[in-house]
Amino acid sequence: MRARAVLAVERDTGGRCVVRELRSESPLSLVPRRGVAGALDTGVTVHLVGSATTPLAGDDVELDVRVGPGAALVLTGVAAAVALPGAGRASTLTVRVELDDGACLQYLPEPTVVTSRADHRTLLHATLHPTARLRAREVLVGGRSGEPSGRYAGTTRVVERARPAPGTTSDRVLLHQTQELGDAGLAASSAYLGGRRVLATEVLVWGDDSADGAVGDDWSLTSLRGRGSLATAVGHDAVGAQRALAEAVAAHPGWTSTVLAGAERARPAPPPHAAADESGRRW
Template identity: 40%
Template sequence: MRTLVEVVARAGPGGRTVLPVVRASGQLAVRRTGPTTVHLVATAFGPLGGDDAEIRLVVEAGARLAVRTVAAAVVLPARGESPPSEQRVRAEVAGRLDLRPEPTVVTAGAHHRALLHALLDEDAELTATEQVQLGRTGEQPGRWTGTTRVERSGVPVLHTTVGLGPGAAAWLPPVAPRAYASTVHLGAAADRATAEDAVRLPLERGWVATAWGDRLTPTLARLAPLEGGAPLEEALP
C-alpha cells in the first residue's frame, strides 16, 4: 500500500502557527490535536512487507510543529517472500520541528526501512527521535534499517545508517541488541556524555544521543539523562 502524508506549518497572526496543508492517504490519517501539534493515526493494520509511506513536513520561518503518533507501529511480513516495508520522512525546516513518534516493533520475518532527511535553514531547530524493538515477547527479531541525514543550509551535519536484526552487517551475537533508541537535536549544543550502553555525541550546534539493549523500556531510561537539552512538547505553545 502507498501512503502519503503532507503537513505545512506557517507563522500566522499574533505569533500563532497555522496549518494551511494537512492531508493524508493510504494507511495514515493526520489530525491536529493542539495549537502546534498533529498526530498520525493508523487507518489500516501494518505496515506490511512491501508497503511504502512518505511523510512530507514543511515548517516555515516563525512556525512550530510537533508531530506524534497515537500508537506503536507493528511491522509485519507479507505472505511468501516478503519485501521490506519503507517509511521516508522528508522535512524542510525554517522554524522549529519536534518529531517524536511512538516505537516501531519489527516482528519476526519482517524488514523495515526508515529514512529521515531533514533540510534545515540557518536558524531552524529540529528534535527527532527513533525507538525500535525487534520482535514481540517470545518472538524472534525482525530486521530494521534506519538512515538519518540532516543538512543545515546545504551542508551535511549528520549522515548515519544503523542496521539491526538478522542479516544486518553489524548485528552479530553476542553483540545483537534488540532495542534501539536515538535522538538528534539541532539548535543547542551539548558536550559528549556516556552512560551504560548509551552515548551522546556533539554536532555542530547540536547533538545526537543513542542507546541500545535487549528491551526498549530500560533502553529509553538509559537514554533519558542524555537528552536534557531536547525541548519537550510542552515548550511548543
C-alpha cells in the same frame, strides 16, 4: 498500500502556528490536536495515527513536512508501529522535513517493533535553515517478546542549508547514519548492540551542544561536526532503552535550557515584593 501525506505548518501574523496544509491517506492519518485553552505553547501538535495495519509488506508511505519561518510543530505517534511480514517485498516509510528560518520540529514517533519476518526500510531526510531546530527520535525494537528481529534498515540524513552568503555555496551535512536490525552477527556484537534488542536514538539540533558529550552505562550523547548532537541508547526492552535515552537527552545543554525556560514561563508570576537573591538573580 501506497500513501502520500503532506503537512505544512506556518506562523500567522498574530504569532500563532497554524496548519496550512494537511493531506493524508490511509494507512497514515495525520490528526491535529485541538488547542488547549490557556496553553502557553503556541505551537501545533499533530498525531501520526496508523489507520490500517501498517507497515505491511509492499506498503510505500511518504510524508512531507514543512515548517515555515518561526513556526513550531510537534509530530508525535499514538501507538507503536508493528512492522509485519514482507513476503519478498519490503515496506518503506520516507519522511522528508524542511525547516525554515527559526522553525522548530519535534518528531517523536512511538517505537517501531520489527517482527521476525518483516522487511522494513525507512528514510528521514531533514533539511534545516541555520536558525531552525530539530529533535527527531527513533526507537527500534528487534522482534516482539521472545521473537528474533526481522530485517530493518533506517537512514537518517540531516543537512543544514547553506547560508545565502558568498563563500558558502554548498549545504552542510550534519549527520548521515543507517541503523540495521535483523542481522544476528551484528546484534550479538559488543561493537553494535551487544545482545540487546532495542536501539533508541535522538538527533538534537537544538541550541548549545556539549563539546565533550556525556556517557552512561548504556547511553551516550555526542556532538556532531558543526552543529547538533546525537543521543544513543541501547536496552533489553523498550522501557529501559527509552529511559536511558531520556538520560542522554537530559545531558544536552540546549534542550535542557529550553525545558527550564518552559518551566520558568509556566510558573505563576512572582509577587511584586519577591526579592532578588544574593547573586542578583530573581526567583
